[in-house]
Amino acid sequence: MAVYKVSYVITGKNHPGAIVNRDTRPEVGDKITLGEEDFVVVEVVDLMPPRGDFHFIHATCRPLEKDEK
């Protein structure tokens, strides 16, 4: 049972980002909702080595455009 602890950092907007656990590894192009806002993942990197079942991921996102929803 892998758990992906993801640090989401938002570009192109004044947003503090989010930290959330996911059951699957985020991928570039994924559309995500943080709170009530929609974003698309543009970069994914491993932040540090996994520990036990936990993987530590950094994902950069940008706001989703209206025509992408």
Add this chain to the structure above:
Amino acid sequence: MTVIETLKKVELFEGLDKAELQKVAKLCKERRLKRGEAIAVQGEPGNEMFIITEGFVEVVRHVTGDEEAQVVVNLGSGQIVGEMALVDHGPRSATVKAVSDPTVVQAIKRDDFDGLCEQNNHIGYIVMHNMAADLSFRIRHRYLTGK
């Protein structure tokens, strides 16, 4: 999902066996929050920490001299919040409120948590180690946001 299944997905408890997770689960009390509802208020005393199991909370800080509060981070499923007051007994360092409806948390009281860690030093060591690792992750996140 049972409380134990939820706790297995929380980094704070990574390394605990099933019997130890059951002991932690007995301390948990579920709370369901509506959007805008606060579980911690900056400056006020706090004697609980919270594990977010559904939805999102925002962590908001009021800085002296600034009129507007600053959202520091949003935290979602699997994250802990309110643990600082549990460890240092200080006032809440930030206000934490639900931003999605519903937001569900598991609350653990300081006295219960301290009692369990004193009874079982292995649980205490693992949880304190993981709490430091979580703090480290949050600092890395903060550096990455450039704020």
